[in-house]
Amino acid sequence: MENDLHYEISQFLYKEAYLLDHRQYRDWLSLLADDITYIMPLRVTVDNKVETNLINEMTYITDTKNDISVRVERLYTKSAWVDNPAPRQRHFISNIMIEPTNIADEYKVRSYFLFKRSRASEINTEELFGEREDIIRRVNGEWKIAQRTVYSDQAVLTVMNLSMFL
Template sequence: MTTRPTNDAIAQFIYNEAALVDAGRYDEWLDLFADEAIYWLPLSAKQSDYRGEQSIACEDKMLLNVRIKRLKGPRAYSNQPPARCLHVLQAPAIEEADTKLNRFITRAPFFYVESRGDAQFFLAGRVLHRLRVENGVLRIVEKRVDLINADAALPPIFLFP
């Protein structure tokens, strides 16, 4: 059985995850993910599985790593000037805390701003984190971002809402 992290520790983990992206510390952010993790932006909040359905984005840890390398690379011409972002999160609600299964699920409403040069856009929705403890450390197994306007024409999203 896994030692249950406190609600405060889980919330701090979620806040830290967003802060790492906001600070452009993408390698540290990626280290928060389990090896088989999925980062998913579904087209609809009704979608229950990322397999076999279209998504705005659905990336495993390897693809996230490729994106991060591209963002940091000298030939990321489409990201000039570099994108910056800011996450504003409501306190995450702990929806499930099962120490026997080593599964912790949170959900939080969020507001996200991404800016490049003079252009800026906003996204809002709910973010779900499926977490587990590995060697005493929380890891993200799945991050699901449900945008309230997922069915709208969206601008290119360079970073990670």
């Protein structure tokens, strides 16, 4: 049973990466729960004596499904310069760890990510990497992302914008 669950959730996350990599953002939206919160806290450089270097009160992203839907629809317009010409991008997901929550059919899922993006004929590629903490739940027989917190390992982001989804 545990192996089946890990396989199902892993395949769900790989499908999500595929949809994002192929810019199928509207299909990707269907993987999100209606009550999703999508957060990316700020990371700062501090001395080693501090327990954490994340500032949860300050974020790069704090979105609801409505916020995400607006961002997705903008990508389908001519004014979305970030997608013109369309970038080539890859989401690599690994180290998937799953633990149950106190709610039936809901799981806390941690994973590592590496995001790479190439634009036009640019020599340099953009990248982000870090850890994600998701709450994934089964809704009417389908997996949905109910919460996502993205922890970038970089204190200085090396991407031109955060229009992509991690």
